[in-house]
Amino acid sequence: MALILHAHPLSSCCWKVLIALYEQGTPFEQRMVNLGDADARRGFEALWPTAKIPLLEDDGAVVPETSIIVEHLEIHHPGPKPLLPIDEPVRLRARLWDRLFDLYVMTPMQRFIAELLRSEGERHVRTQQEALAALASAYDLIEARLGADPWAAGADFTIADCAAAPALFYAAIVQPFPPSHATLSGYFDRLMDRPSVRRVIAEARPWFSYFPLVGDIPQRFLADS
Numbered sequence: 001m002a003l004i005l006h007a008h009p010l011s012s013c014c015w016k017v018l019i020a021l022y023e024q025g026t027p028f029e030q031r032m033v034n035l036g037d038a039d040a041r042r043g044f045e046a047l048w049p050t051a052k053i054p055l056l057e058d059d060g061a062v063v064p065e066t067s068i069i070v071e072h073l074e075i076h077h078p079g080p081k082p083l084l085p086i087d088e089p090v091r092l093r094a095r096l097w098d099r100l101f102d103l104y105v106m107t108p109m110q111r112f113i114a115e116l117l118r119s120e121g122e123r124h125v126r127t128q129q130e131a132l133a134a135l136a137s138a139y140d141l142i143e144a145r146l147g148a149d150p151w152a153a154g155a156d157f158t159i160a161d162c163a164a165a166p167a168l169f170y171a172a173i174v175q176p177f178p179p180s181h182a183t184l185s186g187y188f189d190r191l192m193d194r195p196s197v198r199r200v201i202a203e204a205r206p207w208f209s210y211f212p213l214v215g216d217i218p219q220r221f222l223a224d225s
């Protein structure tokens with residue numbers, strides 16, 4: 001098999017690439033990475049030194065970083081519909097939203113959860129407060145700038161939406177959207193209804209008990225509707 005994705009079903013970053021693969025119907029082998037196991041981590045570090053998931057291997061070539069992985073797939077294993085739009089201004093918009101969701105939603109959401117995973121004595125309340133404030137301003141940005149199109153970059157589902165779905169799924173659990181943010185909520189509901197997104201959620205479900213805020217996961221994600 002040419003494509004191997006090193007991933008974990010609960011990881012938001014892995015969802016981003018899995019959603020892209022499922023959107024395109026690209027065949028691949030998924031290999032579970034357990035970064036909590038010292039031997040597994042060392043072996044994984046030998047592949048790529050940051051030891052972050054996901055990591056793609058394409059016929060032996062190692063491809064790190066989710067946005068680059070999606071772009072690599074688009075170049076070397078294109079599917080039926082481009083996740084990087086052909087039209088350059090639209091492509092730039094897709095890349096911008098991909099960065100916005102990664103840097104301003106995914107990153108503070110992960111920072112908040114990383115603190116939750118520490119023991120109470122080691123937890124930095126200030127870091128958590130800053131992460132929540134960062135999420136609140138990201139929600140405001142999305143609400144103000146997303147526009148009326150169904151997807152982040154326009155009429156079509158793109159790399160930006162692959163990034164948005166996992167980031168917003170976990171962020172909404174950490175900090176629910178304000179009721180005033182109807183555009184953000186409507187976009188979120190469209191994302192959560194997308195078959196590729198439903199599939200990553202279903203695949204993560206057996207692992208939800210390891211998520212520290214499992215009790216806050218909305219009921220609608222706990223079983224197939």
Ligand SMILES: N[C@@H](CCC(=O)N[C@@H](CS)C(=O)NCC(=O)O)C(=O)O
Nearest residue numbers: 011012013035051052053065066067
């Ligand atoms: N910028 C990286 C972020 C990757 C990342 O942070 N992955 C997380 C999982 S969502 C990870 O590997 N966490 C484990 C660790 O940091 O040890 C990307 O987009 O690929």
